Amino acid sequence: MTDCTPNKRRFGDVARVYEIIARVFLYITIGLFPLVYFPWTIDGLEINKQTTLLFCVSLAVIAWLGSMVARKTVEIKKSPTYFVGGLFLIAVMISSFTSLSPYTSWIGQSGQEYSSFVTALAFFLFFLVSSNLLGETKAQRIVWSVSLLSSGLVGLLAMLEIVGLNIISTNLVGAPSALAIYLSVMSVIGCGLFLVTKDGNESQMFKHGWFGVLVKVAIVLSILSAIVISVAIDYWVVWVVLMLGISVLLVFALTKANEFPHTSKFVLPMTLFVISLLFLFLPTFISGIYPGEVAPSYSASWRIAGDALQDSSFLFGSGPGTFMMDYAKHSLESINYTELWDIRFDRSGSQIMTMLTTTGIVGAGLFVIFLVILALSSLSMLIKDQAHDEWKMTFVTFAGWSMITLSLFIYSSNITLSFMFWLLSAILVSQIGTKAKTFIFGNSPKAGLITVFAFVLVNICMLTLIFVTASRYAAEITFAKAVAADQSGEDLDIVLYDLESAAKLNRLSDVYARNLANAYLMKTAELLKDENSDPEYVSAFISASIDEAARAVSLSPANVVNWALLGDIYREFSPLISGADQFSISSYEKAVELAPTNPKYQVALARAYIARADQLSVLMASEDEEFNANTQKEYELSLQIAVTSLSKAISLKSDYTPAHYYLALAYERQGNLAEAISRMEAVSIASPYDVGVSLQLGILYLQQGKTDLARQEFENAIELAPNFANARWYLAAVYEQDGDIEAAIEQIKLILESDSENTLVVQRLERLQAGLVEEEVPEPLEGEEQEIPL
Template identity: 35%
Template sequence: MSFLSFFEKKPHPFTKFCLQASQWSLWIFFFLFPIFFLPWTTDVLEINKQTLFVFFILFSLLFWLGAQIFTKTIYFRYHPVFLLFPLFFLVVLISAIINQTGFLSWVGESLQEYTSVLTVFIGVILFYLILHLAREKYFLKKSFFALFASGIITSFFGICSLLQWQILPFDFAQSITFNTVGTINSLGIFLSFLLVLACGYWATEKKIPRTFLVLSILFSFIVLMLIDFWILWLSVLLGLLGLFLLIFFQAEKLAKNTRRFLLPITVFVLSLFFLVLPSPFQRHFPAEVVPSFGASKEIMQQTWKEYSFLFGSGPGTYVYNYAKFRSNEMNTTPFWDVRFDRSGFHFITLATTLGVLGVGIFVFIFLSFFSLCLKKLRSKETTETSWLAMIFPVWISIVFSSFFYTSNMTLQIIFFLFAGIIGSICVDRTIHHHLKKKRYVHSTAIVLFILVSFGIFVVLFLTGFRYVSEISFAKAVRLERSGASIEEINQKLRKAVFLNQYHDIYYRNLGQGILEEVKEELSLQEKLSEQRGQYLQSLVAAGLNASMRATDLAPENVLNWSVRARIYQQATDIIPEAQSHALSAFEKAWQLEPQNPLYPTEIGKIYFSSAIKKQQDPLKQSTHEEIENDFYQAQMYFEKALALKKDFGQAHYQLVLLFQQQGRIDDAIGKMESLANYHLKDTEIWFQLGLLYLYRNNTEDLDRAQLVFEQTLMLAPTHINALWFLGYVQEQKGNLDSAIKIIERVLELQPENQNVQKKLEQLKQGKITQNQAILLEQEQNLSSSL
């Protein structure tokens, strides 16, 4: 393979150093990015891979530009197709600008780093670097060896996780689904690419590292057998089919050693076998759940209507679109409260977030580079045929996976990398300009190089700051999980906010942390002094400021509005008009996620709480009509929640409480019976239903109460309150022997309880108490468990 160098025959040592530094930056990166993870962040993969991506690619760019400036030579490979990548970046940039989606689109957060403006920008740089550096045969060899070595390690970690061999000391690495790529299926997709590449290398190259390639193929295939996902097998089959067709039509160039085809053919046959029949080695792990094609298509169409048909809703914003436009049918599934951040199909995710232009350019890139490969293969040149025979099958697999699976940082990098390799192999057209012919041009180039270098270091500096802030946020999360004080947690959150003032998640969590501080203060059984009242007001103000900053940074994020509403809810006794602000915030949250029954339930709870306060107001400042209107509004919103999700327990239970408050005990019992039918194994629901029967105390209510208390004990035999009240029922029915046996069981569970001892003595004396029993243990808040 020829290399059109921009160097002189004897390049200056500094020039040689710059080129080698640029190449080594890429080789090290190719080895690291599939296996790279760090335990210091909340997400151990994506943000770390993105940070690695930014640092290594920008350093490689800096050295590559430095080599050209020092030699006073501009060297640029050109083809009209290569403009598609800057155009794709331009669409991503415009989409982020017009939709004003902030940090999520520009940098990426919550596993959306792979589609951000920053990642696409660095990906385009990687494409152009590979385009110019991959003309040397040894560069490609070392690049592939780095990928194969990394793939072997990645496969090894995947095998250990799938077989539950715990070799890493981290808690997150103990899961069967842990790997260094992403989801289990994304690991399989990545390894299917390497498997096809290794088979192509084995079949077409003269000198091959046999042991190295066999290990890569073997380990990758073992992982695919353990996962056994049809998309993985099709990815391998399509790639190998492309390889075989190339070898068939280019037999005079490629089919020099037919024995080399035995291994790829074996892999092809086995892949076809496992596509048709289940793998006997398949491991059972949690299935990856993603929106279906039909649901994704509907969300895409609704997004185009609401936002821009051409530019979509902005990079990384699929989670917002899903929340706003998902079908109500999801409320009948266990995933009714899950906000999916991507479609199950990468091209639909792009179409939704980047519009027709974004996905159109993306598809055109695939087709154009496919065409470049075919054109090169039809030419009479034979120098690059073997390399193209390796790369072209992988490109087929990449195209297939982009249409039938989703993406992440690792797969996104693979896309830019192999596009650059194809461009380098297929295109020879170059711009080769000597700057020393015109002095002012060289001076201008030096100034531009200084400016670009400054920009690179600014990006690196900001990326470092962002990473340090993420570490501080992760420390806050770990402190919360370990049960640390809320003051310690908020200290770390404040540091994260200080280091990165554009990340809405940090502000939202800080608002939640301050809300917990307010709850702790209000839970103290102390008189609210003037000084303590001022402190509470300052806490509430700080929490509100944090939550408002979060909604300002990401106004489309429903979670930000929910936290803001809850802070206002907590401040109703401290800040005037807090209730109306809480209602407005929950209304906004409901607008952003109209199929979620949680928000109308929360609005109803605010009206319900307001009605109770007005009822209990000693000054009687509210009229009867105002109180009844609040009750009516509360009931209306609870019923709206049930219209969205008929088995939503919180709304059912709030209606039970509302009916009780209004004295509508029959309605309360009817609603609790409905709730019990939806939650057959919830002991607290059955127990509360029994209490309602006792409270109503109709003719057959003792029998009904007995049945539900017995049902509670079938689910939880040591439920102390259910035993206690079942004993009370038997006492009221005159079954003293049964009552004594039941209370004796209660006494075994609570031998020091004087009330139980006293009750047992009364029963043994034949005394029956008419007063209703009281709870022995405080029950958990039922609404919080639903």
């Protein structure tokens, strides 16, 4: 008979090594996650934290499964939260399949990494592994130690920022209120650990020596920074969350008062409670340190959720990370009379309502069920359990968990707060789920083969996820380089090179495609100014710009920004490409459909129709009378639709200057000079320093024969922009009509100083020097058209 004891011992040793590796990666994740910030990406927090999470959790899962294979035993705690959490993950996956923006929902981008499916998967796996490996008191002591050390450092950096010592460009959590909530949660946990730790009882929390001192210092820093930052923000949500955590500590401490003989330890949490209660009703003495946070109100969030669920999928929502698109489509017109009218909020005022909007009734409902099950299980243990040490640790964890859970209902979230939720949930399950279900597959070769195959398959999936994450991360770094190069004024070719590299590394991001399309558009404009440019070379950039913009639309067809850019590109190329004007109109119509209450897209649509009318006006010079008559009808119809769109924009936002500006241009093309001038005068009052407005108003005065008023506008434009060639061009026309030929010649010569090779300017100078006067108002110089920004 063969003795298998050495083999069992060897496999047991291997299994323990795997478990140690898994725990180490969990500790690394817990300690590093709040601290992760790298300046080489556009967003130094979310994508870097997500990448760290995916990498560490993948390795922890591989090691944990490896320990099971080595033991030939699958052992998982019994908890209904695994089943409900798994169903929630499936709901998020289904929602991602039907998403308005697939890449945003699956992977996450532009600050939506926290809500993506891969992040939800990583959080669930982290929850699963942590709840099974971190149940021992020793392991939890390490968890709380590294967590508090991280929060202490986060708080220290935040307080240094307040006094002007900016070591990094932002705090390590995100929004100021999110920072305050995170520090408040860690402060309450620190207070709770201080309450339950008995002098000389090393099994509870603090070790002797320098490490224990360091953890205690971190608790003090967390508490101080939480108070200072909360006072600086003075946001009721933060005070309510903090009060709840302290209340949980005090209530459960009172129910088992005999477990807390040292009443002096309650001074600190009671002080925090009094501070919270005081500043909940009274204003603080510190202000102006952090910018105010703005989010949709709860009523607006609820209404948008209802409208979005009816518009997309009632069961599974519009897709994780797509709240911005829902907001653009369903926001109220009344927002247009605030400073926030053109902001597309990417989350609601409540994480639960954001989840309801984006993952539907099923996703949000399963998540709430998960919360209820965990809350009831925790309360049941706290009320019934008499095991002192375990009760105390659950008591502390539940206080922090209740705070983060409340914040999900009354505040939005980010990746750091989401991580804290899943970490605290895992610790709670590890404390209340003491029994485990065991499946031994060592005695069944078939079961063993299946298990090993599953282990290999999961490993391949985890490694693939790491590889894809690395490629996506490299693309983000390259994209950030392109943005930095553009902001620093680098050559456009350098920016294009980095954008092209980013788009090649990540072909699924509409953000990269959209920015690359815009860069191609800028490059095309640059080439068109060069008379020596190769037409085929220019044509290639035109095609590339259109293709990338169309690709952005195909990647995220519900993003209004993609359609607006496609419309802009087609409008700019409409003089060069037959039919581009109609494609531009179609693109803007889609933009209006996706953001019906935003006047900006109504104006963009009107501009496309005005551009179409300008092209039709050129065609009306044909000798074919029937063709001219049909073209005239199309011309008038295009202008009428433009007027209708602009009137709609004004009804949405009566003080929207661009709408009045382009409405004046539409009236001018319709021949209604009086109304055009009236509109443009109103625009001039609203924008007295806009040279484009002065130019257009001057041209209208000139067309009406009011040369004195026209001269004033052109001179005003020149005073604001001395090198504004078109203003001098038309000022020369005023002098010409007034008979002051010498003054007209002087203006033309000034234009030639900066544009000596412009044949149109040279010809006009020669005509003036010959004493020939042109009665008609001249056409503008090419490349000098002025647009008012939308």
